[in-house]
Amino acid sequence: MEKSRYELNKELAQMLKGGVIMDVTTPEQAKIAEAAGACAVMALERIPADIRAAGGVSRMSDPKMIKGIQNAVSIPVMAKCRIGHFAEAQILQAIEIDYIDESEVLSPADDKYHIDKTKFDVPFVCGAKDLGEALRRINEGASMIRTKGEPGTGDVVQAVRHMRMMQSEIRRIGSLAEDELFDTAKQLQVPYELVLYVHEHKKLPVVNFAAGGVATPADAAMMMQLGAEGVFVGSGIFKSGNPEKRAAAIVKAVTNYNDAAMLAQLSEDLGEAMVGINEQEIELLMAERGK
């Protein structure tokens, strides 16, 4: 991938900032998401909560289904491939997807190597639990990062943990002396240049969204206040009682995340939230996939 292509891909993520990216499984859901104010949609056959319920191996979605969603909306369309599955990524690039999510929500195809994303022209977003994971993914060519959270649970605790961890490590690196950065690079297993960037700019070199377990406007506002630049909502919308209303409320909560009075209004009468499962109740921790 040319350097300029990578820059363009980081810049698309900049355009998504302050927005909500919603998981959708059908063209109808994609249209609901677009009308509710999604800045992009993630096309997948089953939302994480159903993947979790169904068990078994979870793979890239049928390209025909993804194309149906591409034709239904005018906003960017993302899709997931398995961690390390470069052939799935090649297929997604061939259908001109706007962003590939190399995602721990699907079953990993490689338990050691992630995709060499520098070999692709389309952009990649990857999940991370901490700064080391984030910078390793960026070094492999990811042009956007999201917290892993714990997908399909409706439990925000892990997204909070991951965002707090990243922000606190960024603050720590920002305060180090320059001659201490070499050792940090060694510990994080990432190139010195990336650590230097974080030290100088006090932020990741790419856009960082929150994901995994966001189910309410309050969850979204909390993640924004913790430093997220936007929010992915997966199961939280279409597993809830009133998807249209909840989706629109979360969009507004992300724009006015500091206005508690408005958040109170937005949180009224949203109907049933997704039931959710606590992290202690689940057997499969997707966040532990791909480090």
Add this chain to the structure above:
Amino acid sequence: MVGYMKIGILALQGAFVEHAAMLDRLGVQHFEIRQRRDLETEFDGLILPGGESTVMKKLLYELDLLDPLIKKIQEGLPVFGTCAGLILLAKQVNGGQLCFASMNITARRNAYGRQLGSFYACEKFADTKAVPMTFIRAPYIESVGKNVEILATVDGKIAAAQQGRQLVTAFHPELSEDTTVHQYFLEMIG
């Protein structure tokens, strides 16, 4: 003059922080417009950033910002729209919805296709000099109507235009280091 100016930046969604950084470099005061009460501040110019025009239009409408801003633009408030901001100002949009519909241009949304069609160019702007141009899932202007001056073209497609105190670019000057286009806007305000 520039020192006393205050610019409102629509901050509902998208790349508004980048415009703020550009204005910081030029020493111009600015503030974010996220809801109705933000319009109580007096300001001399409005920037509509890049992002998704569908999202911004919906939020403008639902947060009761659309009508007051249309009124201000009609009354001559200088406005600068980049990419999605261009779509919001166009009187006709192919592949998208109308929003402020205050400028006599016909825009084509996502005119270069999906992200693989995004690109860089460097072309002359407003008869001054060549400026770097970043096109991200960009629109272009198919045609211009009365009183609209074309300020830049890229491969024969109109990439920047002005009508009175309204300025639009299909590209993102806020993503480059070059301050030419923002300076041009500030000079429009006077």
